[in-house]
Amino acid sequence: MIKKLMIIFIALTLMFGLATGCAQPEAPEPTPEPEAPEPEEAVNGEIVVGSVMCLSGALGPMGEKIGKAVELAVEEINEAGGVNGKMIRLITEDDATESARSLEAVRKLVEVNGANFIVGPMTSGSVDTVGPFVSERQVLLISPSSTAEMLTGRDFRDYVFRTTVSDGFQGRIMAQLAVDEGVETAVIFTMDNTYGVGLGDVAQEALEEAGVEILANIKYDEKTLDYLSELAQIGNLAPDVVIHVGYNEDGKVVYRQALEAGLEDILWVAPDGIHGAGTLEDPSAAIFMEEAVIGTRPVGDTDADKYLEFVEKYEAAFGFSPDVFTDTAYDAMHLLALAMEEAGSEDPTEVREALLTVADAYEGASGTITLNEGGDRISGLYEVWEVVDGQNVQIKIIEVE
Numbered sequence: 185m186i187k188k189l190m191i192i193f194i195a196l197t198l199m200f201g202l203a204t205g206c207a208q209p210e211a212p213e214p215t216p217e218p219e220a221p222e223p224e225e226a227v228n229g230e231i232v233v234g235s236v237m238c239l240s241g242a243l244g245p246m247g248e249k250i251g252k253a254v255e256l257a258v259e260e261i262n263e264a265g266g267v268n269g270k271m272i273r274l275i276t277e278d279d280a281t282e283s284a285r286s287l288e289a290v291r292k293l294v295e296v297n298g299a300n301f302i303v304g305p306m307t308s309g310s311v312d313t314v315g316p317f318v319s320e321r322q323v324l325l326i327s328p329s330s331t332a333e334m335l336t337g338r339d340f341r342d343y344v345f346r347t348t349v350s351d352g353f354q355g356r357i358m359a360q361l362a363v364d365e366g367v368e369t370a371v372i373f374t375m376d377n378t379y380g381v382g383l384g385d386v387a388q389e390a391l392e393e394a395g396v397e398i399l400a401n402i403k404y405d406e407k408t409l410d411y412l413s414e415l416a417q418i419g420n421l422a423p424d425v426v427i428h429v430g431y432n433e434d435g436k437v438v439y440r441q442a443l444e445a446g447l448e449d450i451l452w453v454a455p456d457g458i459h460g461a462g463t464l465e466d467p468s469a470a471i472f473m474e475e476a477v478i479g480t481r482p483v484g485d486t487d488a489d490k491y492l493e494f495v496e497k498y499e500a501a502f503g504f505s506p507d508v509f510t511d512t513a514y515d516a517m518h519l520l521a522l523a524m525e526e527a528g529s530e531d532p533t534e535v536r537e538a539l540l541t542v543a544d545a546y547e548g549a550s551g552t553i554t555l556n557e558g559g560d561r562i563s564g565l566y567e568v569w570e571v572v573d574g575q576n577v578q579i580k581i582i583e584v585e
Contacts, residue, residue, distance in 0.1 A: 229270055229271075230270055230271045230272065230273040231266075231267055231268075231270050231271070231272050231273065231301075231524070231530055232273050232275060232293075232297050232298050232299045232300070232301075233258070233272050233273070233274050233275070233299060233301045233302070233303065233517075233520070234274075234275050234276075234277065234289075234290070234293030234294075234297065234299035234301070234302040234303070234304075235251060235254045235274055235275065235276040235277070235302070235303045235304055236276075236277050236279050236286055236289045236290060236293070236302060236303075236304035236305040236306075236310070236314075237250055237251040237254075237276060237277075237278060237279070237304055237305075237306060238278070238279060238280065238281040238305075238306045238307065239251060239276075239278035239280075240278055240280045240281070241279075241280040241281030241282060241433070242281040242406055242407075242431040242432065242433040242434060243281045243306060243307065243431050243432060243433075243457075243462075244280075244281065244432075244433070244462070245432050245460060245461060245462030245465075246306075246431075246432060246460050246462060246507065246508065246509070247278075247281070247306060249504075249506060249507045249510050250306060250328060250329065250507075250509050250510055250513045251276055251513075252498070252501070252502050252510070253328075253498065253506060253510040253511070253513040253514040253517075254274065254276075254303050254513050254514070254516070254517050255274065255276075256497060256498060256501055256502075256514060257513075257514045257517035257518050257521075258272050258274045258517060259501075260497075260518075261517070261518070261521045267521050267524045267525055267530075268524060268525060268528065268529070268530065270530075272521070275293060275297050275299065277289035277290075277292065277293060279304075279305055279306075279310060281306075281307065281431070282310075283307070283309045283310045283312070283313040284313070286304075286305045286307075286310035286313060286314055287310075287313050287314050287317065289305075290302060290305075290314045290317060290318065290323075290325075291317065294317075294318075294321055294323055299323070300322075300323055300324065300530065300531075300532045301323070301324050301325075301520055301530075301532065301535070302318065302323060302324070302325045302326075303325075303326055303327075303328065303513060303516050303517055303520065304325075304327060304328070305327060305330070306327065306328070306329045306330065306509070307329070307330060307377075307378070307379060308330040308331060308332030308334075308335055308377075308378045308379045308382065309332075309377050309378040309379060310330070311325075311327050311330040311332075311335060311344060311346075312332075312334075312335060312338070312378055315335075315338060315340035315341070315344050316339075316340050318340070318343050318344060319339070319340035319341075319342055319343045319344065322343060322532050322533055323343060323532060324343050324345075324520070324532040324535055324536050324539070325343060325344050325345070326345045326346065326347060326516040326519065326520060327344070327345070327346045327347075327348075327516075328346070328347050328348060328509050328512040328513035328515075328516045329346075329348055329456075329508075329509040329512065329513070330346050330348070330379075331346075331348055331349070331350060331351040331354060331379065331383070331456070331482070332350075332351055332378050332379050332382040332383070333350050333351045333352040333355070333382050333383075333386055334378065334382045335350075336350055336352070336558060336560055337558060341558050341559045342536070342559075343532065343536060344559055345539065345543075345555055345559040345560075346559060346560065346561065347512040347513075347515050347516045347519065347548075347550065347553060347555075347561060348482050348509065348512045348550075348561060348564070349482055349560075349561050349563070349564035349566075349584065350560060350561075351379075351382055351383045351386055351455075352386055353564070353566065353584040354383065354386075354455055354456070354480055354482070354566065355383050355384075355385070355386025355387040355389075355390060356386060356387070356390045357480050357566055357568075357582055357584070358383075358387045358390075358427055358453045358454075358455060358479075358480055359386075359387045359388075359390035359391045359394065359396075359427070360390070360394075361453050361478060361480070361568065362391065362396070362424075362425040362427065362451065362453050363391070363394045363396065365424075365425070365451055366424075367396055367423075367424035367425040367451065368396060368397060368424055369396065369397045369398075369399050369421075369422075369423045369424045369425075370388075370391050370396050370397070370398055370399065370423050370424065370425045370426070370427060371398075371399050371400050371401075371402060371418050371421055371423040371425075371426050371427070372384045372385075372387065372388050372398060372400070372401040372402065372427050373402045373404070373414065373418065373426050373427065373428045373429075374401075374402075374403055374404070374427075374428070374429040374430070375403070375404060375405075375406040375429060375430055375431065375434065376403035376404060376405055376406075377406070379429065379457065380403070380406075380429040380430070380457075381403065383429045383455060384401065384403075384427060384429050387427045387453075388401060388427070391427070396425075399421045399423050400417065400418075400421055402414050402417060402418070404434075406430060406431060406433070406434035407434075409433070409434060409437045410437070410441075411434075411437065411438050411441055412441055412445070415438070415441055415442055415445045415447060416445065418447060418450075419445055419446070419447055422450075423450060424450070424451065425450065425451045425452070425453060426447075426450055426451070426452045426453070427453050428452050428453065428454045428458070428477075429454070429455055429457060429458075430454070430457055430458055431457045431458070432457070432458070432460055432462030432463045433462065435454070435457070435458045435462075435463045435469070436462070436463045436464075436465060436466040436469040437466075437469075438469075439463070439466070439468070439469035439472040439473055439477070440466050440468040440469045440472070442472055442476075443468050443469070443471060443472040444468075447472075447476070448472055448475040448476045449476075450476060451476065451478070452476045452477045452478075453477070453478055453479065453480075454477055454478075454479040454480075455479060455480055455481065456479075456480065456481035456482060456508050456509070458477075458479055459479055459481045459507075459508050459569060459576055460507050460508055460576070461507070464571065464574055464575070464576070467574075470571060470574045473571040474570075474571045474572065474573075474574075477570070477571060478568065478569070478570050478579070479568070479569050479570070480566050480567065480568055480569070480582075481508050481566065481567050481569065482508070482509070482512070482550070482564055482565070482566055482567075483508070483511075483550075483565050483566065483567040483578075483581070484511045484548075484549050484550040484551045484565065485551045485565060485581075486578070486581075488547075488551065490547055490548060490549050491511065491549050491550070491551075493549075494506070494511060494514055494549035498510065498514075511548070511549040511550035512550045514548070514549050514550075515546075515548035515549055515550050515553060518548065519539065519542060519543050519546060519548070519553070520535075520539070522542040522546075523535045523536075523538040523539040523541075523542050523543075524538070526538035526541055526542050539555065540555060540557065543555040550564070551564060551565055562585065563583070563584060563585035564583075564584060565581055565582070565583055565584075566581070566582045566583075566584060567579075567580075567581055567582075568580050568581075568582065
């Protein structure tokens with residue numbers, strides 16, 4: 185009997201163990217979704233400001249210097265106690281001189297980093313691309329270098345400002361430089377983007393008004409970096425002047441190949457996008473520019489105390505000289521901080537209204553800045569430059585209003 189009871193007990197134990205082993209485990213409790221991180225401003229009591237710069241791509245050499253000017257301004261603001269008792273946290277993104285990348289960068293700054301204020305982007309095409317997004321989100325944006333005339337009056341300009349002057353000025357100055365040389369025929373040769381086409385169209389209109397015959401309006405893809413066919417067309421047309429709108433990277437290829445094609449006997453007039461060390465890095469391009477090119481660019485009053493102080497601080501901080509649009513970027517950041525102080529708030533809507541107050545005859549590194557209701561700067565200075573011994577040299581200053 186005892187043996188039978190032991191056998192039954194063992195059998196029951198084995199059956200229970202098998203049943204337990206085959207049973208499905210209970211489903212684990214669902215892991216709760218992590219909460220979205222608080223914007224950085226709320227976490228650490230800082231004001232997050234985004235900076236979108238062309239740190240690579242066609243405007244990489246220029247963008248590096250412009251971005252440094254924003255860094256310098258932020259350092260000065262924080263050393264002076266910050267804004268409304270808070271330090272500024274600057275987060276810089278590279279858009280690689282591409283409009284789509286620029287929108288990605290702006291989205292990241294707004295949606296991930298919690299930025300309500302942005303200095304940049306640099307190019308007119310990028311500003312045109314990100315404008316609707318920042319306007320919808322009521323994010324205040326100040327571009328230091330988007331010069332295209334077509335940006336004036338756009339619907340998104342309620343939250344988009346610029347501390348540089350419009351190409352409506354620059355295109356006419358370029359045309360006038362050509363007219364002053366007595367030209368009778370011209371070719372417009374521009375990048376096929378917002379900046380290039382817009383500036384080229386303004387120059388063409390001004391030339392036509394002056395009685396200059398336009399032989400062709402040639403547009404090119406700045407990313408191909410090979411323009412032999414376009415340059416052959418220019419050579420066959422044999423114009424008195426070429427109005428050329430490009431960037432540093434494509435510009436140095438254009439000028440190297442133009443030298444090879446023997447086009448240095450034609451007058452070439454170029455704008456701010458060509459100016460700077462990036463284009464002159466190529467020795468052949470530098471030779472061609474010295475023989476054939478004059479240009480324009482927005483500039484500050486180089487004799488004014490504010491500009492000289494900026495240059496001194498910039499060179500001390502980074503060990504090299506500032507370049508085109510560094511002064512307007514520096515001013516953009518300081519104006520943004522002043523507007524926050526004026527508003528006593530970091531609400532972009534309130535800061536926008538305050539910006540129009542502080543940007544009324546503001547004396548900055550780039551000269552006197554007054555912004556109108558449409559977000560445009562109403563006056564400024566332009567430098568006429570040429571290349572001498574591999575360096576950009578100022579010929580004269582032209583004031584526009």
